[in-house]
Amino acid sequence: MADTLPPSVSPGDGAARRRRRERHLAGLLREHYGTGWLPESVAANLARIELDRAAGTATLHLRGGGRLIDCGDRLVLHGRPREAAVAELVAAVDRHGWTSVTLTGDPAFRVAVAAALADRRPSVAVVGLDEADRQAVGAELARRAEERRRVALDALRAAERDHLARLAGRQPTARDAAMLEAVRDAQAAASWGDAAAVRAAAEGDIEGAVRAGAALRRREEAPAATSEPATDGPQAPAPAYRPPWTQGPPPSQRF
Known part of the structure; x- marks a missing residue:
């Protein structure tokens, strides 16, 4: 040869x-x-x-x-x-x-x-x-987002199982309980679709997902701002989100 x-x-x-x-x-x-x-x-x-x-x-x-x-x-x-x-x-x-x-x-x-x-x-x-392209791209992005969310939740559930396995046979400390709660907060954030938690966990960064979960929990527990408008009565629907790829370049980048 x-x-x-x-x-x-x-x-x-x-x-x-x-x-x-x-x-x-x-x-x-x-x-x-x-x-x-x-x-x-x-x-x-x-x-x-x-x-x-x-x-x-x-x-x-x-x-x-x-x-x-x-x-x-x-x-x-x-x-x-x-x-x-x-x-x-x-x-x-x-x-x-x-x-x-x-x-x-x-x-x-x-x-x-x-x-x-x-x-x-x-x-x-x-x-x-064209419109058909935009709809197809939107569907593909939604599919990818759901796949990332699934991967993130699998990673966080595995982290929870690992933590519980390390606790087997001994009395958990306050730190152990806090860590377990933090991982579960991250799971909740990923389940709700929090972008930071999903991205971190899907990439294997469990500590980053925990930080994202803690941040989301702080936002959820923060008191509502007094300047928010009253919500009794019908509200105008929020405009639909349009991702950047549907909007074209900003005016400064158009030639």
Whole structure:
């Protein structure tokens, strides 16, 4: 088999070859985008990169098939909008620093990328979506939010079980009781959909979720402000929330 390959030299250890390849690809990305240091993980979805300095383009070949061509003022995807392809598009948008984008292509592509851009922090505004696109993106964001809430609750319930297991066979102290109550407050906050608690717990940051739960409890227990309007009688409905991706870029960013 080796006789059929071109002459070459490479590290003998397979893991070393993979790490070196990822470092090489990260270096090419850093060179093209003019960024600072980039971790090897930025190359996780990439098979290879071709830089065309004359044309000013970078072609990112994806491990799962397809390629992304970065022309500087446009990102063009050749292939299906699989998860890895969408992730690389969002990463390229982030490296360029774009705060609003216009999407072209079929509805599956527009919805997948618009949802990913709306779901990042901070979100990126998407201009020119039609009503069907907006409804599909809203449904996808709701699905993702519910999935994150489920993951967060599973993590917090596991934290509660671990805490109870550590208490087995001994008398709980006041500190033990306070910690258990704090975890349960975080569970309640995540169950109610508190964004900070859900995000922290879903990412495995149980201490952050506990802090978010405590903050929500303090807000709930705070006395109502005396300046609030009376609530007896019919009230005008609050305007429906419109996420940033439905509103387009702010006036300062419109050209």
